[in-house]
Amino acid sequence: MRHHVVLRIVTNIMIPLIVIYALYIQFHGEYSPGGGFQAGIIFAAGFVIYSLIYGLDVAQEAIPPEVARFLAAFGVVIYIGFGLATILLGGQFLEYKVLLADDQAGETLGIIGIELGVGVTVAAVALTLFYAFAGREQD
Amino acid sequence: MAMVAIATVRIRNLFAVVMLSGIYSLLAASLFVLLDAVDVALTEAAVGAGIMIILMLGALALTTSQEKVRANRQSLAALVIVMITGGALIYGTLDMPLMGDPEAPAHTHLAPHFTQQSVEEIGIPNMVTSVLASYRGLDTLGEAVVVLTAAVGVLLVIGSGRARKRGHRRKVMERQADS
Structure with a gap:
């Protein structure tokens, strides 16, 4: 659909807004509704629009399926990594307040960290699913 | 709805x-x-x-x-089972507290702690976010793993879906034909 000028221009304006909104949802989740899950989905949605307009192969040059698959697992690794870090620092699994000297700051850091893990996993999984369905030709 | x-x-x-x-x-x-x-x-x-x-x-x-329309077989047994299940579910809701009831068990056990002390803690x-990520962090980890598992399942069933270029596919087929 690359030759539709209106579609192309509108998506060119929309995609940065969608991605920035996803990042806002991701990192402002402590103050307003949202969090890693929603942010990941919105990020993936922005990317899906991009590949609808410019074609799947162009989108897969930006984020190859291998990278998406790696990131899907990597997000869970981030999450578990925060849990293991709290154990190493003498707390229980996912007991974030040992991360920093100040209890509240430690909790906040832990929450931001695992939300990042969730966001990365969800965005990568949504992209992987989209690639899997869209990349398959009808037999 | x-x-x-x-x-x-x-x-x-x-x-x-x-x-x-x-x-x-x-x-x-x-x-x-x-x-x-x-x-x-x-x-x-x-x-x-x-x-x-x-x-x-x-x-x-x-x-x-x-959707393919199949011959419309309507089974009486299925209707009876659905009626009984639905009736049991509706009967079960009769015992539930009214919506917004402050005395409901869900609002008297842990919820006051979450609503009143989570900001301090x-x-x-x-x-x-506090409940999801901190008090129930393990559950959220489980959810992240479930999402990952779903992706793995789809990949196993229908493949990774890399956009293949037709020329590439033809080349692969020629190579297979040669060997």
Whole structure:
């Protein structure tokens, strides 16, 4: 659909807004509704629009399926990594307040960290699913 | 919402059904906003009305867009089972506390602690995030793993979906023919 000028221009304006909104949802989740899950989905949605307009192969040059698959697992690794870090620092699994000297700051850091893990996993999984369905030709 | 749900079941054109399920998700999201559950509403709008439609359309592109109509066999036993199950569920709701009842068990056990002390303990104003990420961190880890498992399942069933260039595929086939 690359030759539709209106579609192309509108998506060119929309995609940065969608991605920035996803990042806002991701990192402002402590103050307003949202969090890693929603942010990941919105990020993936922005990317899906991009590949609808410019074609799947162009989108897969930006984020190859291998990278998406790696990131899907990597997000869970981030999450578990925060849990293991709290154990190493003498707390229980996912007991974030040992991360920093100040209890509240430690909790906040832990929450931001695992939300990042969730966001990365969800965005990568949504992209992987989209690639899997869209990349398959009808037999 | 009930009308959309009935239409979703009755209509045979799968494209329309996908669109209707998106409308249903959007209505559900509005309902959650009315109930002050904005976090859930955001999720429902993003997943149900957004990305799920895309994935369903992708799945539709792989099959046909018209549901096959089978001979309409209506079994009396199925009707009886559905009536009994539905009746039992409705009977079960009679014992539930009224909506918004402050004495409901859900509001007397842990909820006061979460609503009154989470800001002091965690230091962030959004209680939903504190509960999800800190008090129930292990559950959320489980959810992340479930999402990953879903992706692994799809990859195993229908493949990774790298966009193949036709020339490349032909080359591969020629090579196979040569060997």
